[in-house]
Amino acid sequence: xxxxxxxxxxxxxxxxxxxxxxxxxxxxxxxxxxxxxxxxxxxxxxxxxxxxxxxxxxxxxxxxxxxxxxxxxxxxxxxxxxxxxxxxxxxxxxxxxxxxxxxxxxxxxxxxxxxxxxxxxxxxxxxxxxxxxxxxxxxxxxxxxxxxxxxxxxxxxxxxxxxxxxxxxxxxxxxxxxxxxxxxxxxxxxxxxxxxxxxxxxxxxxxxxxxxxxxxxxxxxxxxxxxxxxxxxxxxxxxxxxxxxxxxxxxxxxxxxxxxxxxxxxxxxxxxxxxxxxxxxxxxxxxxxxxxxxxxxxxxxxxxx
Amino acid sequence: xxxxxxxxxxxxxxxxxxxxxxxxxxxxxxxxxxxxxxxxxxxxxxxxxxxxxxxxxxxxxxxxxxxxxxxxxxxxxxxxxxxxxxxxxxxxxxxxxxxxxxxxxxxxxxxxxxxxxxxxxxxxxxxxxxxxxxxxxxxxxxxxxxxxxxxxxxxxxxxxxxxxxxxxxxxxxxxxxxxxxxxxxxxxxxxxxxxxxxxxxxxxxxxxxxxxxxxxxxxxxxxxxxxxxxxxxxxxxxxxxxxxxxxxxxxxxxxxxxxxxxxxxxxxxxxxxxxxxxxxxxxxxxxxxxxxxxxxxxxxxxxxx
Numbered sequence: 001x002x003x004x005x006x007x008x009x010x011x012x013x014x015x016x017x018x019x020x021x022x023x024x025x026x027x028x029x030x031x032x033x034x035x036x037x038x039x040x041x042x043x044x045x046x047x048x049x050x051x052x053x054x055x056x057x058x059x060x061x062x063x064x065x066x067x068x069x070x071x072x073x074x075x076x077x078x079x080x081x082x083x084x085x086x087x088x089x090x091x092x093x094x095x096x097x098x099x100x101x102x103x104x105x106x107x108x109x110x111x112x113x114x115x116x117x118x119x120x121x122x123x124x125x126x127x128x129x130x131x132x133x134x135x136x137x138x139x140x141x142x143x144x145x146x147x148x149x150x151x152x153x154x155x156x157x158x159x160x161x162x163x164x165x166x167x168x169x170x171x172x173x174x175x176x177x178x179x180x181x182x183x184x185x186x187x188x189x190x191x192x193x194x195x196x197x198x199x200x201x202x203x204x205x206x207x208x209x210x211x212x213x214x215x216x217x218x219x220x221x222x223x224x225x226x227x228x229x230x231x232x233x234x235x236x237x238x239x240x241x242x243x244x245x246x247x248x249x250x251x252x253x254x255x256x257x258x259x260x261x262x263x264x265x266x267x268x269x270x271x272x273x274x275x276x277x278x279x280x281x282x283x284x285x286x287x288x289x290x291x292x293x294x295x296x297x298x299x300x301x302x303x304x305x
Numbered sequence: 306x307x308x309x310x311x312x313x314x315x316x317x318x319x320x321x322x323x324x325x326x327x328x329x330x331x332x333x334x335x336x337x338x339x340x341x342x343x344x345x346x347x348x349x350x351x352x353x354x355x356x357x358x359x360x361x362x363x364x365x366x367x368x369x370x371x372x373x374x375x376x377x378x379x380x381x382x383x384x385x386x387x388x389x390x391x392x393x394x395x396x397x398x399x400x401x402x403x404x405x406x407x408x409x410x411x412x413x414x415x416x417x418x419x420x421x422x423x424x425x426x427x428x429x430x431x432x433x434x435x436x437x438x439x440x441x442x443x444x445x446x447x448x449x450x451x452x453x454x455x456x457x458x459x460x461x462x463x464x465x466x467x468x469x470x471x472x473x474x475x476x477x478x479x480x481x482x483x484x485x486x487x488x489x490x491x492x493x494x495x496x497x498x499x500x501x502x503x504x505x506x507x508x509x510x511x512x513x514x515x516x517x518x519x520x521x522x523x524x525x526x527x528x529x530x531x532x533x534x535x536x537x538x539x540x541x542x543x544x545x546x547x548x549x550x551x552x553x554x555x556x557x558x559x560x561x562x563x564x565x566x567x568x569x570x571x572x573x574x575x576x577x578x579x580x581x582x583x584x585x586x587x588x589x590x591x592x593x594x595x596x597x598x599x600x601x602x603x604x605x606x607x608x609x610x
Contacts, residue, residue, distance in 0.1 A: 254565045
């Protein structure tokens, strides 16, 4: 692990050195290090690239870190990670991908994460994406996140694209059974000529299911973003989608949500707003002594922080 | 004009007898009666079915009624009506279509209305759709409404589907130039096995353009509705889309709005809500002495009225 590795791990997983608890660190397509615990077992897949993470029933207040870093130019990988979480758990899963591309070839990580969350289990999933490097090669990340929530289970997906990702295609699907709850906090920053697309299906599949999507994005420079958040009410549940986007420079943003009420007792709400930062917000901070740029940065940090 | 004609005209255009001002009444595919005024001239098209309506510059506080009624079963018509509205006008245009179908064949009216609204002109366009009749034949109406607003012009589109329309495909497009303003009030009721689709493009094409869409719908019984309201910010303008839908019986509703910010100073907002009437709203009215059905009707009238 060199200085670049350490910086990438800090950015994407808030790690200083080795994580506590179970972990699996992947570097340049290879297993760098792994640790299991009494309740959490990580097993390499044999039929394709990726790992299975088994979390025993009743596991509480434990975490698993599975960050991925790429520092080679021209590396292109597709990884399948499956999470089997027993009933009555309360766990935090920290993923994330950092690419340092110093060369002129595209480095790409595509991750397909599938979660099977047992009855009454509670999961927080944290995923950060970050790219850097002086090379001209692109940094691409295409995550797919699929979640099946059993009765009474809940998941909070905190997914963040920090910066430096040239192209991303994100797909998220959550199937929410009775009395289960899904919360998706998506944060996304693009700059330069980057492009980002985020597609999402939250399916309220059982009575009392609830889904909430909070998507916040900032598009700077010439970057382009497009969002397709879809909330499908197949049962007597409650769904709320909220998209807020800040336009800067000459960026372009599209938000195309869809509410589908297939059940007479589905209750669905959507709100979206796209616009520049309000001038009076900046002025207010400037009267407190900040420069215009500092004020803007302060507002963005508050918005995406 | 018989009793049925009179009732249809009352439903769709609030008319008791002959309208004041300019008018063109179409019945079963034929001109029934027409009246021009000094400022408003109605001319039959020669190349296809339909009329051209010319409104002179500076025409103020005048109205034109162009209702369409169909009482024959099996009649299927496609009509093009073009409105040329000079600058500095302030006029009300009342359209609408009523179908009484007593037979077993489909009766269908498809109307393509195009409005060229001159600089600083103000137009209110009122259109109501209504179907009735003891026959098994379907009543179908597919309206297309296309509006070009010159600088500083404004239009308010009040379009309502009252009831009795088995199938509708609505398309509305408004191009809003600088300092112009478009307001679209759409109200739509479906019942039985009816289907309704409404697609809309509001294009903010000039600086200071503003667009506002307020769509309210009620879907009863087994009926199905789908909405595609799209707000496109190609200039420094303001767009707001609001969709509220009430689900009843076993109806299904989809709302798929799209906000597209192509200009860094476009400001776009969308809100949508789909759900049943809140139980406490009904209870409150029942404590005032209404039955449950009366309470529901009261709420729907308030919502669509």
